[in-house]
Amino acid sequence: MRGAVALQVLLFCLSGTWAQGERGGVRENDITEQGHSEGEESRESDAEQLTTQPDIWTELKELRDMVVEQRVELRNMGARVTASESQVDELQKENSVLETRLSASKSQVKELKGEVDELQKEMVNHRVELSVTMTELQFHKNEVEELERANAALQARVTTSESQVDELKRENTAQAAELSVMGTRVTASEREVEELKGEVEGLKKENKDRPKVAFSAGLTNSGKVGPFNTETQLIYTKVFTNIGKAYSPVTGVFTAPVRGIYYFRFSAMDVRTSAYMGVSLFKNKQREILSNQYNSHGGHQYVSNAVTLELEEGDLIYMHLPSGYGLYEDSNKRCTFSGFLLFPM
Incomplete structure (x- = not known):
């Protein structure tokens, strides 16, 4: 202005x-x-x-x-x-x-304040009532705890009694089971005794009727054996055992007297350096086993082996020395051939 x-x-x-x-x-x-x-x-x-x-x-x-x-x-x-x-x-x-709204808001706030005051008064009253209720609850809680302790003591006594009764029942059951087992065992033992008696009688009869076959023999006392230009049959002349006479020390051949399962074992030794040594087991002109070694360092070189065979009556078992192989045998009997009947078929 x-x-x-x-x-x-x-x-x-x-x-x-x-x-x-x-x-x-x-x-x-x-x-x-x-x-x-x-x-x-x-x-x-x-x-x-x-x-x-x-x-x-x-x-x-x-x-x-x-x-x-x-x-x-x-x-x-x-x-x-x-x-x-x-x-x-x-x-x-x-x-x-805005002033109008503020005036209305003030009126609402005033009304709300009055309501809050009423609620606070009610809360005070409720708190008093709640305090009284809590006191009563605590009293009842103490009573309930006393009753629970008494009930727990009674349950403990009942549990102890039940445990004792269960223990007695278990003992009686165990004793009954043991008696039953013992009876079963006695019965089984009696049956086993009867079965064993039968087996013994059967074995006695079987042993009485079954042929007894077993042999064992050493090779020779001549020292070096071979090498030969052809494969050569070995004859074990030093017989240790020949039950049943199934082995022939003249031919070196074992002949099966009955159909059955047989076990055979052999061993061999050589002392020559830079030479092959070993033996073969034959069944009816067919090689079943070849065991050999190359002696590169000299000294005693050994081989051994064993086999179980099913033979028919009359089958032949014998040993061969392969071509070019050599053995050494003396009175110590390091080269052997053995066999026996396990059971007839």
Whole structure:
């Protein structure tokens, strides 16, 4: 507002100056038309005014332009003030609405505060009631605990009695089971005795009827045996046992006296260096086993093996020395051939 008043004062002053300038111009024209009616001093004064008038008009024009600009700015400022006043009115309206809502909220808060006070009073009453109830519950809880302890003691006694009864029952059951097992064992033992008696009688009869076959023999006392250019049958002449006479020390052949399962075993030894040694077991012209070694270091080199065979009556079992192989045998009987009947078929 102060700026607007100062601007109006400035415009008033400028308007007065503009009016004086215009009046001065009229006088100057009048003096010119009268034809220099005044004296020399007046002409000099007029000449000075004519000399200074262009500067005053220029300044007045600039001041007028400034006034125009200030008026435009004032109009713009007025428009802004109007807009601001509108915004202020809007804000005042919104403030009025907010005040109304705030008043309503205060009323609601007041009502809620009253309700809260009532609830607090009720809570106090409930707390008192709850305290009384808790006291009663604690009293009843103590009573229940006493009853539970008494009940636990009774249950312990009952459990002990039941345990004793169960233990007695288990003992009786165990004794009955043991008696039953013992009876079963006695019965089984009696049956086993009877079965054993039968087996013994059967074995006695079987042993009485079954042929007894077993033999064992050493090779020779001649020392080195072989090597030969062809495969050669070995004859074990040093007989240790020949029950049943199934082995022939003349031919070196074992002949099965009955159909059955037989067990055979043999061993061999050599002392020559850089030489092969070993033996083969034949059944009816068919090699069943070959056991051999290469003696690269000299000294005693051994081989041995065993086999169980099913033979028919009359099958032949004998030993061969492979071609190019050698053995060594003396009185120590390191080269042997043995066999016996396991059971007839």
